[in-house]
Amino acid sequence: MKPVCLVIGAGAGIGGTVGKRFAKEGYHAVLCRRTDQDGLKALVESIESDGGSASGFLLNAVDADGIEERVAAVEADIGPIEVVVFNLGAQIGDRALADTTYKAFEIGWRMATFALFRAASTVCPLMEERGRGTFLVTSATAAMRGNKGQHSHAAAMGGRRMLCQSLNAEFGPKGIHVAHVLLDGAVDAPDTLGKMLGPEKFRQLRETRGMDHDGLMLPEKIADTYFHLAQQHRSTWSHEIDMRSFSDRPWWNH
DSSP states (O other): OOOEEEEESOOTTHHHHHHHHHHHTTOEEEEEESSOHHHHHHHHHHHHHTTOEEEEEEOOTTSTTHHHHHHHHHHHHTOOEEEEEEOOOOOOOOBOGGGOOHHHHHHHHIIIIIHHHHHHHHHHHHHHHHTOEEEEEEEEGGGTOOOTTBHHHHHHHHHHHHHHHHHHHHHGGGTEEEEEEEEOSOBOOTTTHHHHHOHHHHHHHHHHTSGGGOOSBOHHHHHHHHHHHHHOOGGGOOSEEEEOOTTSOOGGGO
């Protein structure tokens, strides 16, 4: 039986690429995303055509019992989950306080913090029984710095970071590796940055900063770090790591 890597938020950027990386290394990648059944099917087929093993499921992480039921089904039908990659974003765009409704503020929390809490509440006890496991959590600059117009996002991602610390404090001594992975820069991903900017602006950004310029973070290189984190010996676990392009200013210098 292959080890299982569950990716929650497996789009065409970081999540899907990380899933491919784990599948390449012998894991069965369980890829979950909210929409785009055709894109999910193509991602699974791409992994299988490269000799890997994968399954794909649509999952809305804010739906009641959605995460819990998917975890139970994976454990029952596929195998024990050894690695969780929690890659849900929570960006709702720049909004002044007056333009941030209660609903908009809450949805950021539900995606970034509450969904992580639910995933951990479901998977960590299973990992604890087995005495091992890895929980890798994608995060953002907003977890470290609250910018203008980011009321929902900063509050949600700051909560994500603190939740990771609390999870690590409880489950680290029990053999479960929890890592908060801060992506402090723009990622060359069509389904996140590309959608936010629109096709034309995204193309221009790639031509001026990305591609051969290496000024945008490449999902394939990010995936290398995720896999490295999952293979670390427990005597030298990384619990928080930040990544950015060589040309980006770090969050503390802004």
